[in-house]
Amino acid sequence: MAIVLGPNQFGKAEVRLVHVDRSTPVHRITDLNVSTALRGDFAAAHLTGDNAHIHTTDAQKNTVYAFARDGVGEIEEFGLRLARHFTGAFGWITGSRIEIEQYGWDRIPVGGAGHDHAFSRAGAERRTTVVTVDGDDAYIVSGLAGLVVLKSTGSEFWGYATDRYTTLAETTDRILATEVTARWRLTGADHDYGKLFTSIRTILLETFASVHSLALQQTLYKMSEEVLTAHPEVAEIRMSMPNKHHFLVDLEPYGLDNPNTVFYAADRPYGKIEGTVTRDDADPAGPAWL
Numbered sequence: 001m002a003i004v005l006g007p008n009q010f011g012k013a014e015v016r017l018v019h020v021d022r023s024t025p026v027h028r029i030t031d032l033n034v035s036t037a038l039r040g041d042f043a044a045a046h047l048t049g050d051n052a053h054i055h056t057t058d059a060q061k062n063t064v065y066a067f068a069r070d071g072v073g074e075i076e077e078f079g080l081r082l083a084r085h086f087t088g089a090f091g092w093i094t095g096s097r098i099e100i101e102q103y104g105w106d107r108i109p110v111g112g113a114g115h116d117h118a119f120s121r122a123g124a125e126r127r128t129t130v131v132t133v134d135g136d137d138a139y140i141v142s143g144l145a146g147l148v149v150l151k152s153t154g155s156e157f158w159g160y161a162t163d164r165y166t167t168l169a170e171t172t173d174r175i176l177a178t179e180v181t182a183r184w185r186l187t188g189a190d191h192d193y194g195k196l197f198t199s200i201r202t203i204l205l206e207t208f209a210s211v212h213s214l215a216l217q218q219t220l221y222k223m224s225e226e227v228l229t230a231h232p233e234v235a236e237i238r239m240s241m242p243n244k245h246h247f248l249v250d251l252e253p254y255g256l257d258n259p260n261t262v263f264y265a266a267d268r269p270y271g272k273i274e275g276t277v278t279r280d281d282a283d284p285a286g287p288a289w290l
């Protein structure tokens with residue numbers, strides 16, 4: 001029997017970077033959370049503590065800040081710059097993975113117009129990307145997280161399998177609420193990333209709103225299908241949509257009816273609905289999801 005070192009990587013997690021573009025009096029903020037990871041021959045460090053191949057996580061963090069000096073651009077482009085740099089930095093580094101979350105900031109409205117240099121955080125939603133470079137090949141999975149949506153009607157849930165533990169009442173009119181995490185794998189690495197993000201986000205929202213839902217699973221599939229139909233450059237989309245349950249409160253003890261208006265918004269447990277929708281002729285994913 002032999003004990004062997006398996007896949008390994010190391011990097012700096014959650015480098016918080018804010019770039020202020022001051023090139024005009026109307027400043028622009030880019031607020032990022034960047035995580036790096038290097039792949040390659042790091043066996044000696046693991047097996048004997050020989051650090052000669054270690055490109056320190058501290059230097060990786062410094063590189064993230066240095067590369068932001070002249071602007072960041074779209075997060076996918078920033079990720080590609082970093083990943084390609086790290087992969088070529090030393091001969092034994094064969095690949096790297098850059099994960100970026102971007103937080104949105106809105107201009108504070110003052111006197112009816114957005115302020116030049118005062119902002120309010122746009123909420124919990126993040127734009128995301130994971131850029132993986134493996135030798136000369138680049139793989140990009142972009143997405144969004146923390147997009148909380150709710151519809152107050154247009155959702156039913158009935159016809160499910162039952163057993164002795166099933167107590168859930170069937171409904172033809174319920175609240176449907178979820179927090180969307182969507183990740184889409186792109187074919188190639190040369191896209192108008194900002195435009196693509198805006199378009200996919202709009203499709204996800206419009207489809208959530210307009211589909212008459214018979215199950216969150218059906219809504220998830222339809223949202224994914226619409227993205228794939230509109231965007232040939234998207235090979236595959238993975239969605240996670242927790243069912244944020246809204247339970248009708250029993251008001252009878254207080255002598256009141258409840259005509260589908262008063263709900264208890266439970267935070268846990270929640271239904272965890274996840275799915276992948278893909279083209280059957282999509283390019284192989286390679287290490288895109290690793």
Ligand SMILES: O=c1[nH]c(=O)c2[nH]c(=O)[nH]c2[nH]1
Pocket residue numbers: 157168214215216217243271
């Ligand atoms: O849309 C739903 N899908 C389910 O799988 C499920 N399960 C459940 O209890 N409620 C719901 N709602």
